[in-house]
Amino acid sequence: MTVDEASNSSEWSREQDKAFENALATYPEDTSDRWEKIAADVPGKTLEEIKQHYELLQDDVNRIESGCVPLPAYSSSEGSTCHAGDEVTSKKGSDHLGHFNSESDHGSKNSRSDQERRKGIAWTEDEHRLFLLGLEKYGKGDWRSISRNFVVTRTPTQVASHAQKYFIRLNSINKDRRRSSIHDITSVGNGEILATQGPITGEPNGAATGGSSAKSAKQPSQLPAAPPGVGMYSSPTIGQPIGGPLVSTVGTPVNLPAPPHLAYGAVVPSAPMNMGP
DNA sequence: CTGCGGAGTATGGTTCACGA
DNA sequence: TCGTGAACCATACTCCGCAG
Numbered sequence: 001m002t003v004d005e006a007s008n009s010s011e012w013s014r015e016q017d018k019a020f021e022n023a024l025a026t027y028p029e030d031t032s033d034r035w036e037k038i039a040a041d042v043p044g045k046t047l048e049e050i051k052q053h054y055e056l057l058q059d060d061v062n063r064i065e066s067g068c069v070p071l072p073a074y075s076s077s078e079g080s081t082c083h084a085g086d087e088v089t090s091k092k093g094s095d096h097l098g099h100f101n102s103e104s105d106h107g108s109k110n111s112r113s114d115q116e117r118r119k120g121i122a123w124t125e126d127e128h129r130l131f132l133l134g135l136e137k138y139g140k141g142d143w144r145s146i147s148r149n150f151v152v153t154r155t156p157t158q159v160a161s162h163a164q165k166y167f168i169r170l171n172s173i174n175k176d177r178r179r180s181s182i183h184d185i186t187s188v189g190n191g192e193i194l195a196t197q198g199p200i201t202g203e204p205n206g207a208a209t210g211g212s213s214a215k216s217a218k219q220p221s222q223l224p225a226a227p228p229g230v231g232m233y234s235s236p237t238i239g240q241p242i243g244g245p246l247v248s249t250v251g252t253p254v255n256l257p258a259p260p261h262l263a264y265g266a267v268v269p270s271a272p273m274n275m276g277p
Numbered sequence: 278c279t280g281c282g283g284a285g286t287a288t289g290g291t292t293c294a295c296g297a
Numbered sequence: 298t299c300g301t302g303a304a305c306c307a308t309a310c311t312c313c314g315c316a317g
Contacts, residue, residue, distance in 0.1 A: 120290030120307075141300065158290080160300065165289060181288060280317085287310075297300085 016042050020053060123162055127151050128182050131162060140167075 023041035027034045039047045123131075131154075134146030143163065147156040154162070169183035 122289075143300075156299080157292090161290065161292090164302075169288090183289090278317105280315105282315085283313090285310105285312080287308105289308085290306090292305080293303085295300105295302085297298105 016045060019043065020045070020050065123154075123182055125182060127153060128162075131159060131166075134159075135163070 019042040020038065023038040027037050031037065035047055035050055039045060039050045042050060045053075130150040131146065134150030137150070138145040140163070143156040143160040147154055147159045151159055166183045169181065
């Protein structure tokens with residue numbers, strides 16, 4: 001793969017990758033002194049390294065788009081190369097991550113009894129954000145494009161499934177919501193979650209972020225009616241409030257999708273899921 | 278009054294079936 | 298072939314009762 005290429009120049013830690021990723025989203029191409037700013041945001045990396053890394057990234061994206069590089073084998077390959085472990089460990093070190101093997105493998109319609117159901121790999125906030133971006137850009141239904149250009153770590157099927165849950169969640173917002181979930185994130189920002197604009201939250205602080213259920217989950221829904229931006233399907237909040245910073249993010253998917261060498265370890269990464277006790 | 282444990286419930290992810 | 302809807306299953310979280 002291209003893994004080695006990436007790690008060649010110098011080691012990029014997940015944190016650095018994430019910082020890099022966020023910086024890319026933060027400073028659009030037309031930003032003056034873009035690289036300087038990005039370099040400033042990525043600790044321990046020089047301007048040179050930043051540029052080099054970006055070129056690599058672009059190259060990978062190009063290859064992906066030109067079809068030269070098969071989409072990641074997702075779960076299957078993840079297991080081998082990787083890190084999947086650390087990243088998705090989203091929740092409290094749940095153990096179910098170790099064993100995702102051989103992707104469902106379409107063809108085989110093994111009955112459940114035959115093949116054990118794959119344990120779910122939780123979506124990270126990063127992935128969810130990318131999903132939202134993709135949703136905004138391609139709209140509802142084009143899961144393939146979203147999977148291909150945004151959430152490269154997920155298959156179209158997974159994206160569709162996630163979307164299904166997401167919309168269900170949105171719809172049920174009016175009802176009483178008891179626990180916070182990643183689906184409460186209905187908009188994206190530069191690597192940060194714009195604490196949902198009110199719809200669901202109600203959580204004073206970025207409760208949604210910490211993900212792991214801020215105890216505030218107890219709060220009964222205080223939104224009797226459908227929240228402002230959240231319509232029904234289509235683009236709820238999405239596509240509206242995001243305005244600002246996001247605008248730059250969208251439309252430049254190049255920044256977002258993780259190229260092969262990043263896709264499995266760096267980008268989806270660790271995400272700020274659980275910040276420890 | 279506080280801490281612990283168990284039961285119940287919500288949430289999230291995968292898989293299957295059906296239709297366009 | 299792809300998207301959608303529904304069902305199934307596993308896990309995490311919350312609530313409640315009991316013991317110390």
